[in-house]
Amino acid sequence: MLNKLFAVLRDYWKIPFKSNAEDIDKTVIMGKNAIIKKVKIGKFSGFNDNCIIINTQILNYVNISWNVTIGPRNHIFSNFTNHDFIYNQNEHIAIANEGCFEGFFNKIGNDVWIGCNSIIITGVEIGNGAVVAAGSVVTKSVPPYAVVGGNPAEFIKWRFSKDQIHQLEKSKWYNLNPNDIIKMKNDLEELVDFDISKLESHFITRKKLMRNE
Numbered sequence: 001m002l003n004k005l006f007a008v009l010r011d012y013w014k015i016p017f018k019s020n021a022e023d024i025d026k027t028v029i030m031g032k033n034a035i036i037k038k039v040k041i042g043k044f045s046g047f048n049d050n051c052i053i054i055n056t057q058i059l060n061y062v063n064i065s066w067n068v069t070i071g072p073r074n075h076i077f078s079n080f081t082n083h084d085f086i087y088n089q090n091e092h093i094a095i096a097n098e099g100c101f102e103g104f105f106n107k108i109g110n111d112v113w114i115g116c117n118s119i120i121i122t123g124v125e126i127g128n129g130a131v132v133a134a135g136s137v138v139t140k141s142v143p144p145y146a147v148v149g150g151n152p153a154e155f156i157k158w159r160f161s162k163d164q165i166h167q168l169e170k171s172k173w174y175n176l177n178p179n180d181i182i183k184m185k186n187d188l189e190e191l192v193d194f195d196i197s198k199l200e201s202h203f204i205t206r207k208k209l210m211r212n213e
Helices: 002-012 091-096 162-171 178-191 196-204
Strands: 018-020 035-041 052-058 106-108 146-150 153-158
Parallel strands (some): 018 035
Antiparallel strands (some): 146 153
């Protein structure tokens, strides 16, 4: 059933996009007007419209919102000019091609959520289960299960306690297929003290006023 759902979603988003990707799992959902170059994407991950993803390894169950850029190449501003015309042998590209994550510039771990309009700078690793708030510019690597945000992005909080994170990582649920994960659903939700009723009230309760002093 879940596999059919992913198939329907995949067909919905199945439109032309620019790519010279190396390895994209057949379960991946891809948005409109995306540009991807030298990308490896694991199972049941996806990215929304207008994303640019360059030289990046993305693991399983990753959610990437719209207008996200990952791995943009930086201009060399330590030389006398920012322009690339002086590198007539493309030597600056050759240096950049030696990626630090198994040949890739960036690595996005399992079960990561990246909010819309975010930029992940080259050389950054996002750990398993991490959350990047919308509009963030991530210039440093993010530890597993951290919530980060801002420009430049800073640590906000941990999603769970150290023991809960340890147990989640030990379970490696993100290596399983959806049907097998559903069988573990109750145990995993109990592990992180998840209560759906609290989530429902979160969306229908008016938020507090921000400080205006």
